[in-house]
Amino acid sequence: MAENHKAGEGVPPSNTPKAKPQKELYPMTSWKYDAFLHTFSVLVDLFFREVHPRGAWRVPRSGPILFVAAPHANQFVDGLVLQRTLKQEANRRVGLLIAEKSVHGFIGWGSRQTGSVPVGRAQDKAKPAKGLIYMPDPINDPTLIRGIGTDFEKDAEVGGMIFLPSIKGQSGSSVDIAKIVGPEEIRTKRPFTSQLSLFQLTGRDDIDSQGKFGNEDLTGPKDGYEGTKYKLAPHIDQTDVYKAVFTRLRSGGCIGIFPEGGSHDRTELLPLKAGVAIMALGTLAEDPNCGLQIVPVGMNYFHAHKFRSRAVVEFGAPFKIPDDLVEKYKNNQRRDAIAQTLDMVHQALSAVTVSSPDYDTLMCIQAARRLYNTGRKLPLPMVVELNRKLAIGFSKYKEDPRIVDLMDNLRDYNKQLHYLNIRDHQLSYARMTLLRVVFTLLYRVSKLLVLSIGVVPGLVLFAPVFVATKYISHQKAKEALAGSSVKVQGRDVMATWKLLVAMAFAPALYNLYSISLAVKVYQDNLWGYVPAAIPFWLVYVIAWIIFPAITFAAFRIGEVGMDILKSLRPLILCISPTSSYSVQRLRERRLELSTQVVKVINDLGPDMYDDFEKSRLVSDPFRDDGFLSSREESGIPTIRQEGESAVSSPPDSPGVVRRHTTRSSRAIPRNESFSNIGAIGMFATRPPSRSRSRSSSAGGGFGSAGFPVSGFTSLDSHEGFQEANNKIRAAMKERSQLRRRKSGVSLNDEESDA
Structure with missing residues (x-):
């Protein structure tokens, strides 16, 4: 429970009244929690082929923590995976916020065993209301909503919400009700701003993607437009929820929340609910010294709904809410404090999740990753990290002609793969001779039998x-x-x-x-x-x-x-005379696309990351062990300098010929040069950990010691070696002096003897 604080100095401890421990509304019993997870974690092992934790060493082992997890792509499975991972990797028990409508049956029983906090949600209680609604003056009075055949005085209430329907996969908008003017008029706390919602409420087709009207002289809806259907939800009192969360966090416990609200299957993060910010700020407002930290968690799935799929649970760096935001929250500036806190949470989640505007773009990003990482099998955490960096790059340069052309080519390539019903990595079979293909087919059929x-x-x-x-x-x-x-x-x-x-x-x-x-x-x-x-x-x-x-x-x-x-x-396609030519042509197309992907990344990468050459996740894809069987096949020239070994480079790509490196390191792949010597285990700045969470969650490869850290010094020049040599000599001299002091021999005696 919450710790007691002294009333002030000079007051005898015996006279200090002790605050009674506050009883939790939804208590967590340790043995029930552990027994539940131990029993039902087998479901995770059966359903998923692999759940890989990454960055679990970042989770503090004590103190209050608010875990914010996204995307919420797997309903109740998300909570079980998160709780299981935290217990195994960090030995932390976390109580989740769960929708109140789900607290029944087996799910309700399980939530009570793990100390979950039920939350009432407006969308769960929204019901269709009678009549239609529209905006009479969207230009000059955008918060006024008028109805036809409605009875807002009976059906709606101040503090409740109004929901618009979704259309063709686009989610409908919702706003809070600020005032009920009459049975056919209400005012909202904020106006509807999205293109879809304004179209639903006005029927006008002159609205751009930013929610701006093209013809502002027309202040009303489209002529003859009657309105749209809608839903109304009552006001939800969350006092008990916040009280339970504040009590748990102030007592040093952990709370887990999916700030997007309900689960979804979209490829981008939904707008975050204000509740996560209120919970963090409210806890610190009541107890500024509780030490609350927020840890972002990325729930990254590969085909989340499929049996025997894979997942990566990535923990980001914990952060604290600045004191000035807490003061704003306490001094009646809550809106600004909540908005800034939500921005911090969203930024932290963006660092551990992969987000794209739509499914088609996500498929193109994954295709680009496979083409860039030609012929190599990466660990799952590195796959997620590479997808994330590519998604950020594609989003930043989406208007660049090179990206536009590349995306069109990737879409066409994905369509051809879908038409042949094969996967990208299976195109490597086209390199095999006919005899070898037949032998491989017969061998695999017999093995399958x-x-x-x-x-x-x-x-x-x-x-x-x-x-x-x-x-x-x-x-x-x-x-x-x-x-x-x-x-x-x-x-x-x-x-x-x-x-x-x-x-x-x-x-x-x-x-x-x-x-x-x-x-x-x-x-x-x-x-x-x-x-x-x-x-x-x-x-x-x-x-x-x-x-x-x-x-x-x-x-x-x-x-x-x-x-x-x-x-x-x-x-079979490689053997068939009617399809072998198509497979071979698609493989050639893959080689061309791979060259284009690498060139675009090498061109734009240095603009995004100052340390692009050191921070790149994979080395030069054009090596003999990939699909590109030779540099001549890929059309990459070989650049030679006098007295140096050959260095391959894509044509006209910046940052390809590495400068400021020693000659001995130029023959090494770019991410394996002496510049990154700290990535080798024996030179790492931190020793390798025996903890499974640290070694496995970092996702590093050979010699990474669990942490992909930079080198402790640069050995790329004579000055670098001289600096390291001087530091070693100084350390040896200091150690020798300390040893002599302990033995009772002074430096003056030593000098006189000399």
Whole structure:
């Protein structure tokens, strides 16, 4: 609970009244929390092939922490993954904020075991209201909303919210109600500003993407326009929620929040809710010395809704709210303080998430990453980091002609891959000879047949669960999409429903299998194959062990089998006379695109990052171990300088010939030169950690010691070596003097002896 503070100096401790510990509204019991996570973490291990933590060493091991996680792309699975990762990597227990409408059934029981705080949300209580609404004067009076056939005095309330419907995948807007003028007029706290909302409320088509009207002489809606449908939500009192959060944080606990609000399946972050800022500022306003820190968490999924997918949970650097913002919050300047805090949180989340304006752009960014990182398999955290940097670059230079042309080419390349129904990395099969392709195909088919022996029994046993989870999850996705204004396809709820259905259906199904087997043994000893001495109840127990074991083995073997099965189609295409030419042409197109991607990145990269050459995540992609089998094939000239080894470089790209480096390091790939000597384990400024969270979460490769740190000095010149030599000599001299002082020999005696 919250610590007691002294009333002042000079007051005897015995006379200081002790504040009674404040009872939490939603308490967290440690053993219940640990037991729940230990039991249900197996769901994460079964559903995901890999959950990779990154940066967990940044999480403080003590003190109050407000974890802000985004994007909220996997509904209740997000919370389970976050809690499991924090407990395993940082030994911190975190209570999550959960929607009040979800606190029932199994989800409600689980939330109570982990000390979650239920939150009422306006969108959950919004209901369609009668009549239509429109803006009578969007130019001069944009906060006035007028209705036709409405009864705002009965249906609406001050402090409530008004919601507009979503159209064609675009989320509808919402605003707070400031005043009820009459049954057919209300005023909002702020005007609707988006292009879609203004179109819905005016029917006019002269609105640009910034929400500006082209013809300002026309102050009203379009002639004959009656209005749009809408929803109304009552005012939500969050006093108990904030009280519970303040108490938990002031007592040194942790709170986790998804500041976007509800879950969604969009490729960009939604606007952050003000609640996260109010929680942080309110806690510090009550106890400025509590030491509250905010830790951003990036929930990065690869196909979040699919079974046996992958995820990277990335923790950003913790930060504190400046004192001046807390003072503003306390001195009735809350709006400004909340806005600045939200900006800080959004900026921190942008550093641990990958955000793009739409799905098509995200696919182009991922294609660019694969083309840039030609022929190499990167660790998952590095894949996320490279995607993030490319997304930032594409967003910054989206109007640049080079980026526009590259994006068009990437879209066309993705369409060709989709048409052939193959993946980017599978184009490497086109380099193989026909004989080798045939041999590889036969070998993989035979391997697949052998693996099917271990897969088919478990697949048959679990098939009803697969069918049920797929059908129900798709139905729930449709329901969620119909009731949401921000979802695109409703895929954010699919993983949750797959797990819930499997948890309920699988035990019942395997119980049926076990009972059926026991009954058959009781009737005729399983056609005489089971000895009569074995009781049927023992058969039931053994069946409960064997059937799940067969299914689990099928899952693990099936992963390998699915990878092999997916690799057969490109091999068949390479053999087929009608499609082999298309695959070969697409591979040649890939080589051209790879050259273009590298050139654009090398041209624009130094403009974005001053230390581009040192901070780049992958070295020069054009090496012999990639898809580009030779430098001549890629059209890259070889530059030679007198007395130096050859250095390959894309034509006309800045920063390719490395300057200010020693001759011995020029032959080394750019991110492996002596300039980055701190990345090698034996020269790292911090020793390698035995902690799994530090070593695994950093995502570093060989010799990274868990931290991709820079070198402690630059050894690129004679002056650099001389500086290092002087420092070593000075340190040795100081150490020698300290040793002599301890032995009782003074420096003067030493000099006189000399």
